[in-house]
Amino acid sequence: MIYKFLVGSEESENFKLEIKIDSEDTFMRLRNTILDASGYSKEQMDSFYICDDDWHKxxxxxxxxxxxxxxxxxxxxxxxxxDELLDEEGQKLKFVFDYMTERYFYMVLKETIPGKSLHDPLCTRKEGKAPKETTDYEEPAKPVAKIPDATIEDLGEEFYGDESFNEDELGDLDEYDGGDDGLNA
Incomplete structure (x- = not known):
């Protein structure tokens, strides 16, 4: 079976790829096809994430x-x-190509073509220009204002908090389960 993926970027809205690949091929071959079509190096750490319908990893x-x-x-x-992890049209993926800043391409398994096979993956359509592969961190440093040195005596008692602090106001921290802190998005 052949899988047809559509690949896009929120950073560069006019950039789109269409990739056709055999369903029995590996994620590594899909990765290399995307990187080649985008003009990116294969030396970076990257990952695919299989997502739900709301793009959650x-x-x-x-x-x-x-x-x-x-x-x-x-x-x-x-x-x-x-085909071990993908089996139906419409499945969503993210391909994180810049690990340091979580920059990614979004992907959709647009079509499955049964009864056909491909020896090598193909980029069958490319539109626009891919976003820069990595973010440039060499921004000019902003001057930092000098903070005068302080001693504990200079800080005074208020630095340590209000004397009427009540530890019971915090509740039972052992019951804290982490909740939805947004880290699983």
Whole structure:
């Protein structure tokens, strides 16, 4: 079966790729096809994330095993065929190509073509210009105002808080479960 992916970027709205690849091919071959079509290096750390319908990350497929100690499954691009994790049209993915700033391409499995196969993946359509591969961190440093040195005596008693502090006001921190802190998005 052939998978047809549409690839886009929020940073460069006119940039679009269409990739056709055999469903039994690996995520690594899909990665390399996207990087080649975008003009990006293959030396960076990157990952695919299988997403739900609202683009929330569910499963990660990485370039290499990062030594995770968790009980979660670990999928490595070279070892994972696409059809192991993808099986229906409309599935959404993110391809994080800049790990440091979480920049990514969004992808949709637009079509499955049964009864056909491809030996090598193909970029069958490319529009626009890909966003810069990495963010330039060499911004001019802003001058920092000198803060005068202070001693504990200079800070006074108010630095340590109000004398009427009541530890019971914090509640039971042992019951804190983390809640939805947005880190799983």
């Amino acid at each position: 569910e499963k990660e497929v990485t370039v290499m095993d990062m030594g995770s100690d968790s009980d979660e499954d670990v999928w490595i691009m070279d070892d994972t065929p696409l």
